Amino acid sequence: MRLWSETFRDGGAIPAGCAFAAIDPIGRVRLSDNRHPHLAWDEVPAGTESLVLFCIDGDAPQDGSHVNIEGRTLPAELARGDFFHWTLIDLPPTVRALHEGALASGVVAHGKPGPGVALTADGADHAPRQGINDYTGWFAADPDMAGDYYGYDGPCPPWNDLRLHHYIFRIYALDVPRLALEGRFTGPQASAAIHGHIIDEAQLIGTYTLNPALVPPHK
Secondary structure: OEEEOOOOOOOOEOOHHHOOEEEEOOOEEEEOOOOOOOEEEEOOOOOOOEEEEEEEEEEEEOOOOOOOOOOOOEOOOOOEEEEEEEEEEEEOOOOOEEOOOOOOOOOOOOOOOOOEOOOOOOOOOOOOEEOEOOHHHHOOOOOOOOOOOEOOOOOOOOOOEOOOEEEEEEEEEEOOOOOOOOOOOEHHHHHHHOOOOEEEEEEEEEEEOOOHHHOOOOO
């Protein structure tokens, strides 16, 4: 399989319009347009019954005690782990692209609804579904933001992080039309559910930072 984007190149920077937050010269960060990037794929193998798409930040700090604290920085060598930004399952193999912002645009306090997706395809027996992303846990203690965050919510790495974050968009071709998940589900639950059903996969990586010191100079 092959996965690509018209929004950013593999290994390149994700634009601020596809992020949850952007750099602000006065207030450090501001909410951004939060559109998911354009994604397209081909070379889907014969026998594919459905597709699954993830977006995962593999550079998320595991200790959040110094995140976005004035006078503190997060060293690049700090322990890191996965933060799921998007889980889309039961995508019909007849779908070969998602236009930028088609399923997500804007920051929605308390989270976008789910799990159903307003996306149809010829010959599909099941509508695609989206899991909750990890902003659900991140905002759990904030009454102004707490809720179930379904679908895509883009990058918002700590502005005091000394590591450039890498966002992995990974698509899987599966041999089942519908995953054995019901109701509310998470990215890790979907990742576990695809085991034993993977025919092929492809990935695309984009970078993002809210630390002005890590932004490359304009040429």
